[in-house]
Amino acid sequence: MHRQHHVIDSPYGALTLVATDGTLSGLYMTDQRHRPAEETFGDRDPAPFAPTVAQLEAYFAGDLKEFDLPLRLDGTPFQRSVWQQLLEIPYGRTRSYGELAAALGKPAASRAVGLANGKNPISIIVPCHRVIGAGGALTGYGGGLDRKKQLLAFESGAFADGVLASGAAESGSTLF
Structure with a gap:
C-alpha cells in the first residue's frame, strides 16, 4: 500500500488530500476530529491529486455541484x-x-x-x-x-x- 498526500488551500482552511495506491482515500481539514496522524499520510506529492484539486476548485467557485472522482473509502x-x-x-x-x-x-x-x-x-x-x-x-x-x-x-x-x-x-x- 503506497500513500501520498498534498495540502491545498480552500475557503475553509487548509485541506490535506491523501491517496492510497493513487486513489483518493482522505480529505482532512485542519483540526478535524478523527484525523489520522500525519505520518500515516505518506510522501508529499501533488501528482496524483490534479483531478481532485481541479474539481475542488470548481466546487469552491460554485461551478461544480457533483464530484466525479474515484474514491477509496476504507472502513467497516x-x-x-x-x-x-x-x-x-x-x-x-x-x-x-x-x-x-x-x-x-x-x-x-x-x-x-x-x-x-x-x-x-x-x-x-x-x-x-x-x-x-x-x-x-x-x-x-x-x-x-x-x-x-x-x-x-x-x-x-x-x-x-x-x-x-x-x-x-x-x-x-x-x-x-
Whole structure:
C-alpha cells in the first residue's frame, strides 16, 4: 500500500488530500476530529491529486455541484454503507441521521449512522456536512460546526443561527 498526500488551500482552511495506491482515500481539514496522524499520510506529492484539486476548485467557485472522482473509502461494511448514502444526498439538500438510518433499512440506528458519519475520511466530496439533526438542527461535524455552517451556507444560504431556515427541515428539502 503506497500513500501520498498534498495540502491545498480552500475557503475553509487548509485541506490535506491523501491517496492510497493513487486513489483518493482522505480529505482532512485542519483540526478535524478523527484525523489520522500525519505520518500515516505518506510522501508529499501533488501528482496524483490534479483531478481532485481541479474539481475542488470548481466546487469552491460554485461551478461544480457533483464530484466525479474515484474514491477509496476504507472502513467497516456499515461505515461504507453510510458513506455511500452520503454520496446520494444532492448538492443543496440535507438528510437527517434518522433518514439515513431508515434508508439503510435500520431505522433504529441513527446514533450508529452519526458515528459513521463522523468518521467519514473524505470530507466535502463525501458530503457529511449535509447531514443534520432531527428538526433541522445543526449537530456535530468532524471539521467543526462553524465549517459545517459555512459549507451549508455556501451551498444554499438557507441557514441562520445554526438552525435551518423555516420550511427547510423537511425530508430531502432543497435549501435554496
